Amino acid sequence: MFDVDAYLGRIGWTGGAPRPDLATLRTLHKQHLMTVPYNVAGQGFADGVHLVDVDEDEVFRTGIMEGLGGTCFQLNRLFFRLLSALGYEVSLLAASTAEGRENFGTEIEHMFVRAVLDGEEWLVDVGYPGPSYLEPLRVSDEVQTQYGCQYRLVRKDDEGGEAIALQRRGRVTRWGTVYTFRLQARQWHDWKELEDRARAHHATAAPDDGQGTxxxxxxxxxxxxxxxxxxxxxxxxxxxxxxxxxxxxxxxxxxxxxxxxxxxxxxx
Structure with missing residues (x-):
C-alpha cells in the first residue's frame, strides 16, 4: 500500500516532518532521482502497456520500495501523489520529445508535474531518463544552472497556443531540446489515446537485442x-x-x- 512515511524513508528523507516549501521540494526531487532509476522495463510493459489504469499500490511496492523503478507514467504519478499528500499545490503536465512525437504522433508522450510555491511555478520531473534537470526548474525566462549544465525555457506560439521548449546544454555542448510542453493542467484520461498507440507499437516491436534498453x-x-x-x-x-x-x-x-x-x- 502507498505509504508516505515509507516513501520518504525510501528516498532518504531525514529532515523530520517535511514542510511544503522549496527547500524540501529540491531535496525530495534530487533524492528521488538518485534513489529510484528510470527503467522502461520496470513497470507496465511486461504484460502490455499500462499508462492510465495503473495499480499505484503495486507500482509503489515494486517500483519505489523494491527499487525496480519505472517510467514517467509510474514515477511522476507516484511523486505527484506524494507531493499532494505533503500539502504541495501540484498539477500534471504533458510533454513530447522529438522521438516520442515521431513514434506515437502525439504531444502528450511524457508526463511530469508542475508545483506552485508562493505564486511561482516550478517544473518537477523524477520520471525522465536524462540528461535533464536534477532539481526543480523555475518557470521563467532566465537561464538556470545546475551541476555544470544550463537550462532555459524558450517560448513560441503555434496553432495550439503557446508552447515551451525546455532546452539544456553542457559545458561544451550546444543548446538542445529536452522536451516541448504547454502549461496546461492534464488529467489521467488524457493519456488514454497514447496508451492505445503504445500498445500497438509494443506488440509489433522486434525481439530485444539490447537496442530496446x-x-x-x-x-x-x-x-x-x-x-x-x-x-x-x-x-x-x-x-x-x-x-x-x-x-x-x-x-x-x-x-x-x-x-x-x-x-x-x-x-x-
Missing amino acids: LCGRTFADGQAVLKGRRLLVVRDGRERVRTVVDDAEHQRLVTALLTGDPDLAGLA
Whole structure:
C-alpha cells in the first residue's frame, strides 16, 4: 500500500516532518532521482502497456520500495501523489520529445508535474531518463544552472497556443531540446489515446537485442543514461558518449544503473 512515511524513508528523507516549501521540494526531487532509476522495463510493459489504469499500490511496492523503478507514467504519478499528500499545490503536465512525437504522433508522450510555491511555478520531473534537470526548474525566462549544465525555457506560439521548449546544454555542448510542453493542467484520461498507440507499437516491436534498453540513474553531480547501446554520462556538465558493443558489459551497465552501484561498470 502507498505509504508516505515509507516513501520518504525510501528516498532518504531525514529532515523530520517535511514542510511544503522549496527547500524540501529540491531535496525530495534530487533524492528521488538518485534513489529510484528510470527503467522502461520496470513497470507496465511486461504484460502490455499500462499508462492510465495503473495499480499505484503495486507500482509503489515494486517500483519505489523494491527499487525496480519505472517510467514517467509510474514515477511522476507516484511523486505527484506524494507531493499532494505533503500539502504541495501540484498539477500534471504533458510533454513530447522529438522521438516520442515521431513514434506515437502525439504531444502528450511524457508526463511530469508542475508545483506552485508562493505564486511561482516550478517544473518537477523524477520520471525522465536524462540528461535533464536534477532539481526543480523555475518557470521563467532566465537561464538556470545546475551541476555544470544550463537550462532555459524558450517560448513560441503555434496553432495550439503557446508552447515551451525546455532546452539544456553542457559545458561544451550546444543548446538542445529536452522536451516541448504547454502549461496546461492534464488529467489521467488524457493519456488514454497514447496508451492505445503504445500498445500497438509494443506488440509489433522486434525481439530485444539490447537496442530496446532505456534506463537512467542520477548521481550527486550528474546522470548516466543507457539508450540501446549508447551510453551517455554527464558529470559536472561534462559529457562522455560511447557505444557499448560487448554484451556482458552492456548487462553490467544495466545492472549498475538499476542498482545505483557506479563502480560495477566503471561509471564512478
